[in-house]
Amino acid sequence: MLQDKNIIIGVTGGIAAYKTVELVSRLRKSGANVHVIMTQGAQNFVTELTFREISGHPVVTSMWDRVQEFKVEHIALAQLADMVVIAPATANILAKMAIGMADDMLTTTVLATKAPVLVVPAMNSNMYTNPATQQNIGILKDRGMLVLEPASGHLACGTAGIGRMPEAAEIFDYIANYFAEGREQQDREELLAKLKGKKVLVTAAGTREPIDPVRYIGNRSSGKMGYAIAEAAVKCGAKVVLISGPSSLQPPAGAEFIPVESAREMRQHVLEHFPNTDVVIKAAAVADYRVRDVAENKIKKDDEELVLVLDKNPDILKELGQLKKPGQILVGFAAETQNLLQYAKGKLEKKNLDMIVANDVTKPQAGFNTDTNLIKLLGRDGSVEELPLMSKKELAYIIWQRVMKLL
Ligand SMILES: Cc1cc2nc3c(=O)[nH]c(=O)nc-3n(C[C@H](O)[C@H](O)[C@H](O)COP(=O)(O)O)c2cc1C
Numbered sequence: 561m562l563q564d565k566n567i568i569i570g571v572t573g574g575i576a577a578y579k580t581v582e583l584v585s586r587l588r589k590s591g592a593n594v595h596v597i598m599t600q601g602a603q604n605f606v607t608e609l610t611f612r613e614i615s616g617h618p619v620v621t622s623m624w625d626r627v628q629e630f631k632v633e634h635i636a637l638a639q640l641a642d643m644v645v646i647a648p649a650t651a652n653i654l655a656k657m658a659i660g661m662a663d664d665m666l667t668t669t670v671l672a673t674k675a676p677v678l679v680v681p682a683m684n685s686n687m688y689t690n691p692a693t694q695q696n697i698g699i700l701k702d703r704g705m706l707v708l709e710p711a712s713g714h715l716a717c718g719t720a721g722i723g724r725m726p727e728a729a730e731i732f733d734y735i736a737n738y739f740a741e742g743r744e745q746q747d748r749e750e751l752l753a754k755l756k757g758k759k760v761l762v763t764a765a766g767t768r769e770p771i772d773p774v775r776y777i778g779n780r781s782s783g784k785m786g787y788a789i790a791e792a793a794v795k796c797g798a799k800v801v802l803i804s805g806p807s808s809l810q811p812p813a814g815a816e817f818i819p820v821e822s823a824r825e826m827r828q829h830v831l832e833h834f835p836n837t838d839v840v841i842k843a844a845a846v847a848d849y850r851v852r853d854v855a856e857n858k859i860k861k862d863d864e865e866l867v868l869v870l871d872k873n874p875d876i877l878k879e880l881g882q883l884k885k886p887g888q889i890l891v892g893f894a895a896e897t898q899n900l901l902q903y904a905k906g907k908l909e910k911k912n913l914d915m916i917v918a919n920d921v922t923k924p925q926a927g928f929n930t931d932t933n934l935i936k937l938l939g940r941d942g943s944v945e946e947l948p949l950m951s952k953k954e955l956a957y958i959i960w961q962r963v964m965k966l967l
Pocket residue numbers: 571572573574575576599600601602649650651652653682683684687
């Protein structure tokens with residue numbers, strides 16, 4: 561996420577300045593271009609040389625430095641920045657920024673930049689809780705600056721309380737998350753443009769095959785993955801038909817919802833909608849077999865043994881694969897307990913799918929009735945993409961992003 565991002569680090573005159581050395585190192589290792597601006601106060605705590613070596617760039621210590629790299633422009637770094645981070649931020653710089661001062665390179669850069677500014681205050685707790693400091697922080701927040709609040713604990717001044725600068729790892733994570741969220745937002749907007757107006761059909765949850773009027777053969781599918789896929793498509797402006805087996809979930813508002821019970825019922829509705837559908841994602845767990853002779857009345861437990869004869873259900877996915885027209889996309893799911901990739905690949909080919917979502921339902925936090933899932937996406941071109949453990953809602957967007965690439 562941070563590759564080639566230009567991060568300007570402002571270091572001010574606080575004892576926690578030593579932690580910023582590690583922050584710069586982490587940012588640089590993650591691919592960011594890091595430029596450091598030090599206030600005069602900061603130079604009493606850490607040397608310019610240290611930051612120069614760690615960042616790999618000259619350090620700006622004065623507005624009047626002749627920094628050739630930035631053509632001596634006093635706002636060059638402000639323009640270059642993807643983010644300005646002030647860590648540690650002294651009470652002094654908070655006050656200066658609150659009133660809009662520009663008496664050194666750091667305050668001038670902050671005033672001139674259009675990039676997001678992250679402030680990491682660190683100071684003695686009395687200084688931090690002083691109404692003047694709190695008011696200044698409030699002003700900066702109101703102006704849209706990001707503030708990473710200090711932690712409580714032992715302070716360098718010998719007291720304990722709030723004011724300690726978070727560790728470098730925490731600040732780094734905050735910055736990385738900020739850019740990750742921005743990227744996600746951008747991806748969603750792209751997806752929105754592509755899915756808008758598309759007709760999609762999603763099947764979800766497990767079917768129920770009746771044994772008698774009170775009993776059925778079912779499976780553990782909750783419908784969470786399918787409903788998340790339908791919801792994501794609705795949010796991206798697609799026309800969504802959700803055909804679902806029984807589920808305790810609320811269908812997403814805006815989707816045409818068709819509740820069904822058995823595999824044959826599901827087949828009938830799927831085939832009805834298929835001809836004018838752009839994309840079908842079959843996340844339902846459809847029963848492979850149904851009971852041949854469904855009892856008219858509740859079966860009594862008079863016999864020691866009960867034998868049910870099962871007939872094979874129609875293979876909806878396979879039928880769709882045969883009916884599929886050029887331009888239609890068909891995505892299946894493979895929930896397996898063994899030989900995941902092998903079975904998923906076989907299903908992809910046999911059923912003429914464009915993509916298959918494979919999940920090993922034996923893995924903790926994956927598969928049935930969990931809010932998270934661990935999946936692999938297999939493409940027709942032989943590609944296999946392994947995704948990390950994620951919420952089903954997040955995965956739904958990723959699945960749609962990959963599907964849209966196929967259209
Ligand atoms: C040893 C020492 C430690 C200091 N630590 C802090 C601190 O952690 N936070 C803070 O806000 N000020 C601290 N100060 C006070 C600032 O250095 C001082 O307000 C200075 O004017 C800040 O200038 P600057 O914001 O331009 O860097 C400390 C001062 C000294 C002498």
